[in-house]
Every structure is written in C-alpha cells, then in structure tokens.
Amino acid sequence: MTKMIDFQTDPSKYRHWRVEYEGDIATLYMDVDENGGLFEGYQLKLNSYDLGVDIELNDVVQRMRFEHPEVKVVVMKSGKDKVFCAGANIRMLGGATHAHKVNFCKFTNETRNTFEAAEADSGQKYIAAVKGACAGGGYELALACNYIMLTDDSSSNVSLPEVPLLAVLPGTGGLTRVTDKRKVRRDLADVFCSVEEGVKGKRAVDWRLVDEAVPNSKFDTVVAERARQFADAAAAKAAKGITLGPLNRTIAEDGSVTYSLVEIAVDRAARRATITLHGPDRDVPASTDALVAEGDQSWMLRLVREFEDAILHLRLNEMELGLWVFRTQGDADAVLAHEAFMLANKDHWLANEILQLWKRTLKRVDVTSRSIATLVEHGSCFAGPLAELIWAGDRSYMMEDEFEGDNRPIATVRLSEGNFGTYPMGNDITRLQTRFLAEPEHVEALKGHIGEEIEADSARDLGLITYAFDDIDWDDEIRIFMEERASFSPDAMTGLEANIRFAGPETMETRIFGRLTAWQNWIFNRPNATGTDGALQRYGTGVRGDYNMQRV
C-alpha cells in the first residue's frame, strides 16, 4: 500500500455516496461501488467500506455544513436493497498492514464524531434510516447518527458481530456508543455484542439500541415525517452556502508540500516534518456578508482547510516522519483580529462553521500519533487559535531575547478569548484547562493576560511554554531534543503521548480514542485476530479462527 492517499475529493468524483437535497432535508445514500476499493485485492460487497468510502463520507459531511447551511436534517439511507451497511470490509482489514488498520480506524472515528456533533455544532441532525442488515461498522455509522430508525420487517436488524465472527472489537466507537450514548444496560450490551445475528424490531427499541422500530410498510413515510418534524423544530440558518473549492497544493519530489498558507518541509534522515502555518495574507472581512462573499478564501477558513489536509496527508502517507514541528510566521495582531471577527460573529452560520472546523482540526492534532514540538520563534504568530498548537504539542520551545542577525519581531505568545472555550479538546475542556489541571485559578488568572504580548520569560513563568532558550543555546537545544526524540521507540512514544495528552475528565470521545482504540490495536496485534490462522484471515473460508485459549 504505497500509493498516496488523497483526502481531497468532491461530489463529481464520488463513487460510493450520493446526496439528494430537498429544501431543509437532505437524503444521503450509501451505495458503495463494489469495484471502487482504494486498493487491490478486495471487493466492497454489501455496502462494506474502506478508507476511500470514508474519505468521501468525510467530504459529504464537511460540504453539508459549508455548502448547504439550509439543510437541517440529513437522512442516511442505504442505496442497496437488502443491506444497510455491512461495516468495514473484512478482506481489506485482513490484507492491511497494522499501521494502515490503526490509521483507518482513527480516521473513521473522527468522521463518526464529526457527523455526530453536527447537530450540536451546526444544527444539522443525522437520522439513520435502517433497512436491511446493519452490522458492525454499519451499526457504528447508525450509532453516530442522532436518531436511529429501524424497519420492523422481521429480518432487518442491528448487530455488532465483530467479537464472535472476527475476533476483533467494534472499534469505530461501537462499544462505547452502545454503553455511553445509547446507555444500553451492560449485561444486555454483553449479550448484544456476542451474538452474530444481532437484535431486531421491538427488542432493539427495548434495549435502547434504536430509537424507533417502524412497520416496514410505513417505513419511508414515517422516516419522512420524522425528518420533517425535526427540521421544523430547528431554526433556519441560511439559504445558501459557499463553495469549497479544491485546495491549492503542490507536492514536490522530496515529499515537501506547499499550500497557500501552509508548508510542510520534510527531513527524512531526521524523520521529521516541519509544518509552518502563515498568518493572515488578507484583511479581516468588513462584515459577515463580506465573509460569505470571500467564500473559501477567507484567511481562517483557507488556513484550517489546508492544515487539516496536511495533517491527514502526513498521518497516512508519511508514517516514518515521527516528529512534527509546528512553526508559524506572520502578524500576531492580524491573527487576533481575524479570530476576534469570527468570535464576535459566532452566531453567524459561516463564522460558526469556521470556528467549529478549527476545533475539529485541533482535535485531529491531539489524537495524532506523532511527537509534536512547537517552536515559538521570532516573527511567529502564536496567537488565539494558533496558540492552541503550543498546548496541543508535547513540548514547546520559545526564543528568548534578540538573536544575532535576526530582525524579525521578538517571539511572543498571544492569548485570546478563544483560548478559553472555543476550541475544547476531546475531554471537553480547553487545552489550557487540561494543561493546568491542578490550578484552575491559574486559567482564570491567564484571562487577565488576553491580548498581551507575552515574551519568553513571562511565557515560561506563566507555564505557557516548556522551555525558553536564547541565541546561544537555541540551535543546540533544539537539535539535541529532536535527535533524542527521533531515537526513541515510536510505539513507546505513541503510547506515552496518547496517555499524557488527555489529562482530566473522560468523555465518550476520550474513551473511544483511548480505551476502545488501545484495546482494538492490541487485538490487531494478536495472532487470534491477525495471525495466519486468526479469525480475520480465515473469515469466509468456513473454518473458524484457531485461538490460543490463554486469557492474557
């Protein structure tokens, strides 16, 4: 699997999904093209999916928000007759490397979270209208919707057959959403997750697995009614959206990538990617009308889209670059002005969507399995949303005092109101709250520094950065840190970072990315699942997996 995976797509290229828009209700059909797999060696039968299918879904959800703000309800349906969705493609999983499986699961998890949050963040409610078999990853798709309707045709069911059938877990949020979101009783959840055939009809409702079971004959009518009802109950935001055009991206021979505001420099020998984000190259929009008129070109939107693509590209296509270094360059005042405009207009649908996309993209950084260092250099603009990168990273280094031959403005950190609630992490508190878990009063005190040009010594005193180094020490300290980091075991680093990044409260999200994912990744490494005689390899041969019966 060495071909480059591109996360950019648009409806003209979709092979697996289509959307019908009708006023404030959109119907999203999953209709997977059997022969449209991202890689060779498997067919996407029975609406099963691979990463390519999910990349399209991610694009659908993103466009729904930016291009169709008029939509208030999205009905997710199958475009096939007898099956809603059979889940992740087993042959694909059987053939994929461990690293691909892990990254595939991470991305699908992020996509599920994204449409699940669409109701709260964007006023777009997703209904799963389930007809036919809804198994494994299929039910996980439904679970992430805000409302699940199941036809009561005495054969359609929902199920999580991963454990009995494949010896793996429903790892795309399935287990967690059953208990934490649907709040299914744990013994019933235990039963549900160990029977291949799943649960149907009224029992599915009784067990809280679905919200509604509808007689088959009336299914389409009731689904339409429900959609209407939900749409009527929600406030209208806008009649018309903006268009998300293709990103301006160039990938060079050596793997470095250039966007309009983001650059990725690659040092393969050092196993390092340096990601530079540039400050505003255009003025703050004069009004929300002007913001809409700018479409996908406003600074904050363009930057975050490019940044998101950069993250996804590096994660999937550059797995050996174990250290990401974040830099920024630009005018910090301008960054604050752009953000202040969005914050002042966060009731406007587009300003809101842009801030929400920043929130989601910063969360992608949090769950990235790379060591992340932020360099707060002279001429940088770590302000507001960009300052979040300092605390999203594992360590930060800041330039102190003037550097010889460097006439860029002295390095500062700039706090904004946005740092105190606009970009919460998966644990549902801010990065600053997570950072200062022992001192909530310090977070309060930091509010008094909003807007201030915080130079290195104060930034260190305020705990906003890890280290400050002057001209004399800088190069050596940074070099040595990077060399040391690159020498550690990547697995140990991933484990270390994933653990200490998420102090504080557990949420469904942290449980999915922490507990569920960690166990799934462990199982993915065990012969019972992935060995030559394991369940994933033997699936479809009629022979059961050969298990080592020792409990570990």
Added chain:
Amino acid sequence: MLDLINVSYDTLIPNNVGLSTDKRVLKALEKWHPGYINWWNDLIPDNFQKSLVYLRTAVSVDPKGWAKFDYVKMPEYRWGILLAPQVEGRTIPCGEHAGQPAWQEVPGEYRNMLKRLIVIQGDTEPASVEQQRFLGRTAPSLYDMRNLFQVNVEEGRHLWAMVYLLHKYFGADGREEADDLLRRQSGSEEAPRMLGAFNEETPDWLSFFMFTYFTDRDGKMQLESLAQSGFDPLSRTCRFMLTEEAHHMFVGETGVGRTIERTCQIMAENGIDDPYDIEKIRSFGVIDLPTIQKKLNLHYTLSLDLFGQEVSTNAANAFNSGIKGRYMESRIDDDHKLTNATYPVWDMVDGQLVRHEVPALTAINMRLRDDYSRDAAGGVGRWNKIIEKAGIAFEMKLPHEAFNRKIGVFANHNFNPEGQLVSGAEFDKGINDWLPNKADGDFIQSLMNPVYEPGKYASWISPPKVGIDNKPGDFEYVKLHMA
C-alpha cells in the same frame, strides 16, 4: 586579589578551545567562575591562599607548554581548558556505531547518558580537594606541601575541564549541573558527593598518599575509558587530564615508598629485624610496615567499590552506544562490539565464590576493575623492592578483591584478605590485623607535625630522590605567607 568584575577570560584561562570567540561558554563561565573562586577560597586556609607555591601550570598541550613552573598564589592559578589535539579522521572506537566518524557534537540520543558520566567524573574532581583540605597544616615538608597543592589545583582544573564540556555541549541543563558540582560537598549531610569513597575525610598524609595511589588510579581508569569515547571532545579532554593524573599517582607511589623507606632505614639503624615489633618501631617515630599494609587494604578496597556492580546494564549501554570504551580499547584485538564475547566475573553460588562467563558487554565494569588491579600491582612491587633491599622479611600485598567490599557480589559477606569466606566471629577477630583501627589512626596522627623549613622532612618520611623541576634539596617549594 582577583578582579572578578573585569576578568579577561582570554588571558586568564589558558585554552585551546577558542574561548574568546565562544559566546556561549564565556557567558556561562562568567556566571560560574565567581562561585568557583569562592569554593576554592573557602577550602584552602587563608595563609596558604597568600603563600607563593612553586606550581606547574599547563598553558598549552604541546610538550613545551604543558608544564610551566613558577611561583603562584593559588587563587591566581590559571586553570586552563585544554584538550588533546584533535586526531584527524578519528572514528568511534566501540559499540554499535564503531567505525563511524567520532561525534563532534553531542548525539541527541545519548545526551543524558553522556551528561551523567561527565557529571559523575566531574563530581570526583573537587571532592578530593575537599577531602584533603586540612593536610596543608601537617605537611611533612614544603616539598610535600607543594605536591599536595599541585594535585589540588589540578583536580580543580579537571573540574574546569568537565564544566567546560557541560557549558559547551549541554545547554541550560549543563549549566545547572555545573552549578551543582559546586553545591555538593564531600561529607556533607545535605548534599554529599556522588560516590561513597569521596565523602571520607583524608585524615593524614599516609591516607593522602594511599588515596592518590589507589583512588586517583580509579580516576585514571575512568579517564582511560572516557578517553575512548566516541564523543570526541570528551575523549580529547580526558586524554589531556591523564597526563596530569600520572603525576598524582607519582605523588602517591613515591609518598608511600618514602614512608616505607624511612621505616626500613630506622629499623636497620636500630637493629630491628622483626617487622611486627610494632611498639619498638613506632617508638622511633616511624610507621610500621603492618600498619602501612592495613592502610593499603583499606584504600585499595574502597577504590574497588568505585567500579560499581560487576555486571552492569549501564556500563553495557555506555559501551554499546560508543560513549565509553574499555581500557586501551584501540589496542584490544577483537570486534570492539562484543557481540558474542564473554568475560569471567565473580559470583557467589551456594555460598561459594566462583568465576563464570557472562556476556562481555555486561561485564565492562568487571573488566576495567581487573585492569585496575593489574595496574595497581606495579607500584606494590616497587615498594617491596625497597623492603627487600633493606633485608626485611615483609611483603606488601594487594588483598583479595572480595575483602572489605560494600558494592557488588562480595558485599554483605565476610572475606579475609586472602579471599576466604570467614564467619562473623573470625572476621571480627581478624579485623584489627587487616584494617587500620582507632589506635593506628591516633598513632599516625601523632606523627603529623608540620615541617616548614626548606630541605627538612618529618621523622616518618624520607626525602625524595630528586626535586620537582630538578630543584636542589633545600629549594623553598612554598614561600609561606606568615600572618
């Protein structure tokens, strides 16, 4: 007095590291230097600070420059930063990177390991000065006093050498560690020196000679293995330090030798044949040979403990990463990686002492200790020559390495100096014959009367064969400041 505000580091500090243009090190040294001078002044009694001492100063590393003799007041001694010349094309001598170009910068991967080794080495340098701080008052001659101060200023220079590496290559962490080297104090309860042997006071001059012979030799072995480091600046620093360390061991070996010689001479003059006629021998103001043997036993075994555990993962890591080599690594004929090699180490099995093979990589400490024991045996042989010449039936011996050990496989077991396992009762019975007791210490202490007249020596020690820098016998090595 030294002008601390306007230190011109370029002229004050002899160096071959381009100090005047090295902003980073200059800035760090400016902060560190006053603390160092304070440390020195607190340590050496005031009248010695003001005395003129005939000292050797290294001003450069070439043969002409590394031994300049002149009178100097110790606080004005020019502690230099001198590295052995860089060897063109030097490669990492051992471990998994063997054969690759030697590192000129700290490899990030091994930064902490390197720092730890440098800090441990650096910690021993000032420690011995602290341990020997009271000896000037009881010097048996100006010649010996001068040697003591020479060793002291050079240990001070060795501290500088390690501080230079910390300042130059380890950034803020390194500066902090350099400060801590002055904060720890030998024997302090708050912040003792890192290694046990360096927290014992050196109570008398025989202890000083034994210390410089045995414990400085541990330092020599450590420096020898660090001189084999793939981190070139460390290797070069240690290579130059070794030239000075050789003199310290000379002071130790000749000091013990002159003590033995004097005892033999007095025995002959007074017709005493029996070396165990202790009371009679002592009555002439010299130290009997059995007591000297006991001092030897003590210092040798304390020094063995400095080599750490026989089987050590840390040592294996340091070797494998190319940070620390073996003694004379470049002259050893093997793969320098120790992939499949084994080495025999001591172990206790069912209460029996056995030596069995373990992976050589893990036995680096044991091997270095064996090299040390061989090296230490040389001087003992020369001491015995003196005794033999005097016709006395007595032989100095290195005790078995199991005897009196606090670290490693022998710790917590009772061995006699022959290496036989003995019962607690037997051990208690023998201890008086094996290790110096309070009475021995008191007796030696009673002989520690200063002799400050040029050319004169205390009753218990012979004059040296030749003077320092070929000076005549009555040369005034220290022009004492009389308050």
